[in-house]
Amino acid sequence: MSVLAQSFAMxxxxxxxxxxxxxxxxxxxxxxxxxxxxxMATALLVPITFFMEPIxxxxxxxxxxxxxxxxxxxPGALLRIPGTPASAAxxxxxxxxxxxxxxxxxxxxxxxxxxxxxxFGTIILILASPLLAEVALKFSSxxxxxxxxxxxxxxxxxxxxxxxxxxxxxxxxxxAASVGMDNPTAEPRFTxxxxxxxxxxxxxxxxxxxxxLAEVLRYLVRGHKLxxxxxxxxxxxxxxxxxxxxxxxxxxxRGNITGTLIGALPGAGADIAAWISYAMSKRFSREPEKFxxxxxxxxxxxxxxxxxxxxxxxxxxxxFGIPGxxxxxxxxxxxxxxxxxxxxxIFINQAELINALFIVFLLANLLMIPLGWxxxxxxxxxxxxxxxxxxxIITLFCLVGAFAITNSVFGIxxxxxxxxxxxxxxxNDIPIxxxxxxxVLGPLLEQHFITSMIKSDGHLLAFFERPIAAGLGIFTxxxxxxxxxxxxxxxxxxxxx
Amino acid sequence: MDRRTVLPLLxxxxxxxxxxxxxxxxxxxxxxxxIVPWGAGGGTDAVGRIxxxxxxxxLGKPVNVVNRTGGSGVVGHTAIARAKPDGYxxxxxxxxxxxxxxxxxxxxxxxxxxILALVNADPGGIMVxxxxxxxxxxxxxxxxxxSPPGTVKASGTGQGGIWHLNMLGWIMSxxxxxxxxxxxxxxxxxxxxxxxxxGGVGMVPSSLAEGRSLIEAGRVRALASMSDERQALFPDxxxxxxxxxxxxxxxxxxxxxxxxxxxxxxxxxxxxxxEKAYNSDTYQNFMKERGFGLRWAGPEDATAAVAADDASxxxxxKKAGLAK
Numbered sequence: 126m127s128v129l130a131q132s133f134a135m136x137x138x139x140x141x142x143x144x145x146x147x148x149x150x151x152x153x154x155x156x157x158x159x160x161x162x163x164x165m166a167t168a169l170l171v172p173i174t175f176f177m178e179p180i181x182x183x184x185x186x187x188x189x190x191x192x193x194x195x196x197x198x199x200p201g202a203l204l205r206i207p208g209t210p211a212s213a214a215x216x217x218x219x220x221x222x223x224x225x226x227x228x229x230x231x232x233x234x235x236x237x238x239x240x241x242x243x244x245f246g247t248i249i250l251i252l253a254s255p256l257l258a259e260v261a262l263k264f265s266s267x268x269x270x271x272x273x274x275x276x277x278x279x280x281x282x283x284x285x286x287x288x289x290x291x292x293x294x295x296x297x298x299x300x301a302a303s304v305g306m307d308n309p310t311a312e313p314r315f316t317x318x319x320x321x322x323x324x325x326x327x328x329x330x331x332x333x334x335x336x337x338l339a340e341v342l343r344y345l346v347r348g349h350k351l352x353x354x355x356x357x358x359x360x361x362x363x364x365x366x367x368x369x370x371x372x373x374x375x376x377x378x379r380g381n382i383t384g385t386l387i388g389a390l391p392g393a394g395a396d397i398a399a400w401i402s403y404a405m406s407k408r409f410s411r412e413p414e415k416f417x418x419x420x421x422x423x424x425x426x427x428x429x430x431x432x433x434x435x436x437x438x439x440x441x442x443x444x445f446g447i448p449g450x451x452x453x454x455x456x457x458x459x460x461x462x463x464x465x466x467x468x469x470x471i472f473i474n475q476a477e478l479i480n481a482l483f484i485v486f487l488l489a490n491l492l493m494i495p496l497g498w499x500x501x502x503x504x505x506x507x508x509x510x511x512x513x514x515x516x517x518i519i520t521l522f523c524l525v526g527a528f529a530i531t532n533s534v535f536g537i538x539x540x541x542x543x544x545x546x547x548x549x550x551x552x553n554d555i556p557i558x559x560x561x562x563x564x565v566l567g568p569l570l571e572q573h574f575i576t577s578m579i580k581s582d583g584h585l586l587a588f589f590e591r592p593i594a595a596g597l598g599i600f601t602x603x604x605x606x607x608x609x610x611x612x613x614x615x616x617x618x619x620x621x622x
Numbered sequence: 623m624d625r626r627t628v629l630p631l632l633x634x635x636x637x638x639x640x641x642x643x644x645x646x647x648x649x650x651x652x653x654x655x656x657i658v659p660w661g662a663g664g665g666t667d668a669v670g671r672i673x674x675x676x677x678x679x680x681l682g683k684p685v686n687v688v689n690r691t692g693g694s695g696v697v698g699h700t701a702i703a704r705a706k707p708d709g710y711x712x713x714x715x716x717x718x719x720x721x722x723x724x725x726x727x728x729x730x731x732x733x734x735x736x737i738l739a740l741v742n743a744d745p746g747g748i749m750v751x752x753x754x755x756x757x758x759x760x761x762x763x764x765x766x767x768x769s770p771p772g773t774v775k776a777s778g779t780g781q782g783g784i785w786h787l788n789m790l791g792w793i794m795s796x797x798x799x800x801x802x803x804x805x806x807x808x809x810x811x812x813x814x815x816x817x818x819x820x821g822g823v824g825m826v827p828s829s830l831a832e833g834r835s836l837i838e839a840g841r842v843r844a845l846a847s848m849s850d851e852r853q854a855l856f857p858d859x860x861x862x863x864x865x866x867x868x869x870x871x872x873x874x875x876x877x878x879x880x881x882x883x884x885x886x887x888x889x890x891x892x893x894x895x896x897e898k899a900y901n902s903d904t905y906q907n908f909m910k911e912r913g914f915g916l917r918w919a920g921p922e923d924a925t926a927a928v929a930a931d932d933a934s935x936x937x938x939x940k941k942a943g944l945a946k
Binding site: 164165167168169171172175262263264265266267305306307309310311313320321322323324325327391392444445446447448451452454455457458461462463464466467468469470531532533535572575576579580582 | 693
């Protein structure tokens with residue numbers, strides 16, 4: 126008990142609390158700017174944390190990264206500029222809600238379920254870290270191959286229209302993902318001798334182009350027929366979520382669990398978690414036809430999953446010093462600097478520090494409610510701008526965001542190209558979401574397939590030789606075959622009657 | 623010319639002079655850009671940012687760290703070399719500069735830079751899983767020699783990446799054919815180590831610092847360090863020379879480099895500031911706590927070290943068929 130009291134005293138120090146509020150505001154600000162990511166916010170904080178006490182330093186990073194991940198959803202909901210590949214899973218629903226004048230409900234859901242997911246992930250982090258880290262350590266390229274394939278299969282479930290159109294979009298994403306030399310053979314592909322293309326197509330500029338610039342182009346063509354999105358009020362933002370929680374408790378819990386488990390795998394993370402959760406939500410929903418048209422159900426499950434995964438990523442980081450995502454990769458460095466060396470013994474040897482870290486986690490997620498509310502309130506003012514001015518502003522955001530990620534004009538060119546592509550796709554009823562999924566997961570699929578093949582000397586059966594891989598493989602194949610089997614059964618039933 | 627025109631003119635001339643004179647005398651008079659050719663959050667980024675922070679205090683002007691990523695470091699290194707040589711753009715150079723031109727990715731070599739200092743070096747190592755049958759590097763070597771090719775596989779970086787070359791350089795120095803140990807490409811050392819612990823590959827030839835937490839957790843065993851002396855952080859791990867008698871050595875380093883032909887004044891000031899920053903407690907502590915190796919070399923020594931690695935890596939890459 127005295128250890129816990131000591132930990133509380135460490136966190137509820139005025140200086141630590143002030144650091145949390147300031148870094149929280151900083152994280153919200155950075156995350157809300159399209160193109161600037163939570164990773165960027167964390168990296169920028171590191172030189173400053175060097176001069177802080179251990180707990181203050183960790184608190185700054187935890188708070189800033191959690192806030193940045195949430196606020197990355199805001200431009201997605203307001204302007205259709207998704208901040209992260211994870212938030213791209215549900216950006217369409219969030220944006221449509223804003224257009225339909227239900228922005229208050231959409232933004233409220235993003236905030237509340239981000240908090241719930243973050244808190245749930247933290248509780249699992251506190252209770253089951255060593256156990257889950259052991260499981261995570263059993264995952265090699267064979268297991269990840271199946272997991273990524275499962276994530277890609279989500280494309281079929283998330284595409285709103287027909288399956289073939291979803292497949293076309295997925296293939297567009299996969300083709301774009303094959304550019305560059307960051308593939309297992311390190312052989313430059315489709316680069317046409319261009320140095321910039323060596324690094325491949327970075328997905329932030331592509332995503333900004335596909336979603337946001339395409340929307341601006343559509344406004345140019347269609348103009349006033351679209352109508353302006355309404356500025357959401359922040360009145361009752363939080364209260365509006367109570368009925369949502371009541372209506373979708375199962376979805377919320379499922380998102381929390383999926384997110385934490387996938388987040389705890391070092392090779393997976395929030396992106397895959399959000400997409401799988403969104404697909405799962407649609408698959409098991411009673412009204413799947415509403416997904417993608419401004420339906421809150423997918424936001425609940427994927428939004429919670431996304432943030433739970435961010436907490437889950439700390440599990441392998443704390444127990445084995447293995448980064449679960451780019452943020453925890455930075456965090457591990459900071460932990461070492463502050464003398465909190467990651468390892469299974471950290472929970473015993475440094476109990477008061479680790480407890481303080483957990484308290485910081487919970488506090489940061491709770492702090493997200495007031496700070497997130499303020500951020501939503503401040504950022505919705507952008508929709509008060511007349512649409513004629515708003516569209517150039519969005520274009521400006523697109524340009525800055527595309528430039529910021531690699532600091533090069535090439536990002537802008539990519540963004541413009543993908544903007545035109547996105548416009549053409551949507552004009553022809555080809556959904557955008559599966560293309561993003563292909564772009565994000567394509568490189569992972571290739572990498573895990575090739576490395577597995579090298580390891581097994583080319584024997585395909587190796588994908589079923591390890592117990593977890595076999596389980597995941599059979600599950601993936603079942604998911605694929607389920608619609609087929611159902612159709613056959615349905616036909617037989619029809620024939621009988 | 624009456625007084626009404628003369629006075630403002632005089633005032634303007636004085637303001638101009640006052641504004642311009644420090645520019646003539648003092649470098650730096652505006653912010654400096656520090657280019658990092660790798661992504662935010664990685665090891666090079668961490669070193670670049672802490673260095674930028676200290677350099678800022680030394681020079682009294684902001685030092686902005688800019689990540690110019692892509693193309694396996696080609697994009698960022700090119701940006702450093704092609705910048706205006708006025709002392710306001712410098713960058714962190716990494717060992718990839720000694721590899722990318724052999725691979726045929728670019729014409730850029732270390733000779734296109736003014737290398738100001740070497741500020742860090744991490745020796746390569748040999749790591750195996752704790753449940754692996756080999757207790758020493760010599761046992762591992764003998765196992766590779768006596769079993770059919772492909773029995774032991776290695777991982778820890780991309781195809782043709784620095785740790786791949788480290789492994790090739792080592793087995794070549796032991797007289798083992800290069801196809802004896804197939805390399806499984808991975809996204810960085812952490813991914814390779816995880817795969818090794820999960821039973822996917824036999825060894826990871828990355829720096830020991832990258833496996834520190836798993837070594838301390840008792841999941842990974844360090845067999846050797848490819849350095850002249852044992853590492854302070856791992857005093858029980860023998861050098862490769864001690865372990866197998868091989869003369870192979872390889873360290874990944876980070877250098878501060880600038881475009882060629884900088885004004886002498888800016889160059890001298892920068893070198894002095896970099897040396898001061900390197901010796902500061904902040905930098906020394908940061909590197910020690912992070913587990914990064916400390917190594918200092920001034921402009922001439924640094925250039926010589928970079929040139930030596932360029933030659934030895936080129937040789938390994940040519941023999942392994944990785945050079946174009």
